[in-house]
Amino acid sequence: MAQLTDDCFAHGGRLMRTDEALELLKEKLECVTSTETLATGNCLGRVLREDIIAPGNIPPHDNSAVDGYAIYFDDLEPEGPTRLRIAGRQAAGQTPVEPPLRGEALRIFTGAVMPEGPDTVMMQEDCALEDGDVIIPAGIKRGANRRDAGEDVRAGSRVLHSGQRLRAQDLGQAAAVGRSELQVSRPLRVALFSTGDELREPGQDLVTGAIHDSNRYTLNGLLKSLGCEVSDLGILRDNAETIISALDKATEDHDLVITSGGVSVGEEDHVKHAVETLGKMHAWRLAIKPGRPIALGQIGAIPFVGLPGNPVAVVVTYLVFVRPMLLRLMGGNITSPQSFPVRADFSYRKKKERREWVRASLRPNGDGSWKAEKFPRDGAGILSSLVESQGLVELPEDLTQVEPGMLVDYLPFSEVIG
Numbered sequence: 375m376a377q378l379t380d381d382c383f384a385h386g387g388r389l390m391r392t393d394e395a396l397e398l399l400k401e402k403l404e405c406v407t408s409t410e411t412l413a414t415g416n417c418l419g420r421v422l423r424e425d426i427i428a429p430g431n432i433p434p435h436d437n438s439a440v441d442g443y444a445i446y447f448d449d450l451e452p453e454g455p456t457r458l459r460i461a462g463r464q465a466a467g468q469t470p471v472e473p474p475l476r477g478e479a480l481r482i483f484t485g486a487v488m489p490e491g492p493d494t495v496m497m498q499e500d501c502a503l504e505d506g507d508v509i510i511p512a513g514i515k516r517g518a519n520r521r522d523a524g525e526d527v528r529a530g531s532r533v534l535h536s537g538q539r540l541r542a543q544d545l546g547q548a549a550a551v552g553r554s555e556l557q558v559s560r561p562l563r564v565a566l567f568s569t570g571d572e573l574r575e576p577g578q579d580l581v582t583g584a585i586h587d588s589n590r591y592t593l594n595g596l597l598k599s600l601g602c603e604v605s606d607l608g609i610l611r612d613n614a615e616t617i618i619s620a621l622d623k624a625t626e627d628h629d630l631v632i633t634s635g636g637v638s639v640g641e642e643d644h645v646k647h648a649v650e651t652l653g654k655m656h657a658w659r660l661a662i663k664p665g666r667p668i669a670l671g672q673i674g675a676i677p678f679v680g681l682p683g684n685p686v687a688v689v690v691t692y693l694v695f696v697r698p699m700l701l702r703l704m705g706g707n708i709t710s711p712q713s714f715p716v717r718a719d720f721s722y723r724k725k726k727e728r729r730e731w732v733r734a735s736l737r738p739n740g741d742g743s744w745k746a747e748k749f750p751r752d753g754a755g756i757l758s759s760l761v762e763s764q765g766l767v768e769l770p771e772d773l774t775q776v777e778p779g780m781l782v783d784y785l786p787f788s789e790v791i792g
């Protein structure tokens with residue numbers, strides 16, 4: 375099991391660019407999860423840890439794509455209808471029957487093996503029947519309505535790649551090549567805490583100055599949607615000893631520890647100190663908004679991530695940094711989420727040299743295209759902005775001004791959550 379090396383997150387004091395941070399994560403983190411063999415049907419969302427090679431062609435044999443009549447194309451009259459005797463019947467799953475002779479048709483059904491000889495299938499709705507014969511109209515193309523062996527997958531080709539997260543269609547593909555079991559990563563075990571004296575559990579009354587803990591619920595959902603096994607370890611009060619002992623204990627049986635809050639420069643921000651006491655901490659100051667402070671470190675060999683407390687910063691830093699980190703730790707490929715160029719429907723000023731994400735939703739332009747409408751309020755504490763938006767617009771470092779009509783990169787939440 376590969377582990378973190380010392381100083382793996384260390385960097386200079388300046389603000390670090392997103393690309394640099396992601397590169398460093400890729401370089402320094404390795405897979406820490408072992409593999410297990412699971413029934414294919416239980417592998418949804420897991421990271422595949424083997425290449426899946428097709429042992430045979432799919433489909434395994436030439437077959438009919440429709441219910442109809444298998445015929446020899448060369449038997450057809452070039453102009454006008456052709457009458458053919460129906461010589462036999464071939465259903466899906468049946469062993470091949472005697473092929474029809476030239477001048478004959480074979481009644482055939484979708485998925486049934488094509489007989490030797492006939493090259494074309496006529497759909498039954500286009501045919502007429504008369505005294506046990508079939509009347510084929512003119513106009514069909516040679517080879518119509520037949521599916522060739524291997525047209526979906528060729529024997530020996532790689533249908534699934536080690537490192538990919540298994541979606542429903544991937545499970546179908548594994549089953550299609552005959553795999554009843556797959557080698558996948560065990561779930562990453564993540565310990566999750568919130569920190570802050572102001573935090574109360576939902577359901578508890580709020581005294582003045584208190585708020586309900588929302589970050590743990592957001593993070594729990596984000597982590598679970600990526601297939602992590604989450605230990606929700608509650609709220610840590612702003613007390614150095616409490617935090618030290620809780621973090622220490624959490625490393626005993628987890629692959630990663632995540633907290634939110636307490637990573638800034640305030641006197642009550644004890645998380646950094648706790649990690650420094652137990653291991654190594656490298657507070658990263660990233661050239662991003664929201665989510666400038668993010669703490670990465672290690673407690674023993676277990677990676678630690680301290681996310682900023684502001685609820686929007688939590689989600690953005692999770693999507694941009696933590697998600698690729700988790701994928702790496704569970705042996706997955708880190709692929710950039712797919713964003714889409716759309717026209718901005720807003721003006722926005724930003725600082726140069728920093729990457730920003732604004733909350734946005736797609737609205738129809740009326741001509742079939744879409745535009746990105748920005749959520750009107752920008753605060754990193756406005757959690758409702760995430761609820762009411764469908765995604766994020768990513769604004770690169772060198773951009774300083776967005777104007778309506780400008781092309782921007784829109785990242786739907788559906789690309790990265792789940």
Ligand SMILES: Nc1nc2c(c(=O)[nH]1)N[C@H]1C(S)=C(S)[C@@H](COP(=O)(O)OP(=O)(O)OC[C@H]3O[C@@H](n4cnc5c(N)ncnc54)[C@H](O)[C@@H]3O)O[C@H]1N2
Binds near residue numbers: 637665682755
């Ligand atoms: N002097 C400075 N102050 C701040 C800076 C800075 O650079 N210098 N950075 C600001 C930025 S940016 C952020 S982000 C925050 C991050 O600070 P912390 O990680 O220490 O977060 P807290 O202070 O604990 O909390 C910030 C904010 O979020 C609320 N919060 C915290 N946890 C939760 C939770 N589980 N559920 C809901 N809301 C939560 C908390 O009450 C605060 O309002 O620091 C800025 N300050």
Ligand code: MOO
Binds near residue numbers: 666684687754
């Ligand atoms: O990193 Mo803070 O984003 O502005 O909430």
